Amino acid sequence: MFGCVGAVCLAFTFVFLWNEEVTAASAVFAMGFFAFFYSNLARFKRFKGLGFEAELWEDKQKEAADLIERLKSVVTVYTREIVMNSVLRGRLGGSDSWQKRWDLFNELQGRHGELGQQIDFSGLRHDVESAFLFDMCSPLVASVRRSIESSKTELLRDARKRFGSSITDIEGWNRFHEEVRSVGIVEDNLFERAKTRNIAQETVATAQTFKEWLRERFSVDLVFTPGVLERLSKIAEVARQRPIAITPKLIEWADDRSV
Known part of the structure; x- marks a missing residue:
């Protein structure tokens, strides 16, 4: 043999x-x-x-x-x-x-x-699973980030109108700008974070926090790309139960770059 x-x-x-x-x-x-x-x-x-x-x-x-x-x-x-x-x-x-x-x-x-x-091979499998989760989450995280950054751009544009072309309340403008800037998706090395953290869960939490902040602070209802948060929530549940049971649906999501 x-x-x-x-x-x-x-x-x-x-x-x-x-x-x-x-x-x-x-x-x-x-x-x-x-x-x-x-x-x-x-x-x-x-x-x-x-x-x-x-x-x-x-x-x-x-x-x-x-x-x-x-x-x-x-x-x-x-x-x-x-x-x-x-x-x-x-x-x-x-x-x-x-x-x-x-x-x-x-x-x-x-x-x-x-x-x-x-x-x-448990260590090797963990690293492969981390890359697998990263590929599933990466386009979804990018979609959420685009939605949040687009909303922040609109907020700053509207704020400039409110503060005027010649800003006199510098302290108020800086405070508002910092508040807007501080809310968003963490961008530092998503691939590395996928090895030790549930990046899908973190992204959903950030998206919900920003959505609530936007509604409470400015009465604006942010709508994310349909299906993105739902899929991230399902991936978050999968990531909580390692080792992952690999299914055709998960493989389809990992190969999908159309989001």
């Missing part, structure tokens, strides 16, 4: 090299090498060559087991490199859908299971 896995990995290595995906090719080659190594380990009691002699499996069983354990950590690094390369390539204009990315993650995880490697 391990020989077959090694052959498949070797085939994928050539495919990746043909497509000039050096990182992926290196990772798959490493996994193929380990598979071939493992498949032949139990065949020999002694091995001699390249100027050295070593006993395998019987007298060196513990050393071999330790080596395999160390190889697991190497494979984990390569697996992470392959998966995150697929995920982050989408940030740079890649065309892969999220279905393909999740299929890749599940396939690699399954292959390791077939090899009997009990590797904890």
Whole structure:
């Protein structure tokens, strides 16, 4: 079985090299090498060559087991490199859908299971989920931000009329300007915040706060793009229950850039 896995990995290595995906090719080659190594380990009691002699499996069983354990950590690094390369390539204009990315993650995880490697991929899954949530939220957050910033622009334009072209109440103008400026969407590194915080929930809360502030302060009823806050609320609920149960609807939302 391990020989077959090694052959498949070797085939994928050539495919990746043909497509000039050096990182992926290196990772798959490493996994193929380990598979071939493992498949032949139990065949020999002694091995001699390249100027050295070593006993395998019987007298060196513990050393071999330790080596395999160390190889697991190497494979984990390569697996992470392959998966995150697929995920982050989408940030740079890649065309892969999220279905393909999740299929890749599940396939690699399954292959390791077939090899009997009990590797904890929870950290990797968390990072993939964070990117997944970011892709679902990013266009929605941008839509909410546009609505809020448009309303703030109108407020400042109306305020200039009220304060006059030649502002005499400088203190009042500055106070009003600061009040308007302080309300809005936090823009600092949404991608990083998605790793540790519920960005969908935060965006909904900010949108509702601004809407209430606008209504109470100026009797203006702000209407956001239809469906945006509803979808963000659903994503917020999903994000509260990690690990996420991946569904076709969530994948559709993550691939959607039409908002």
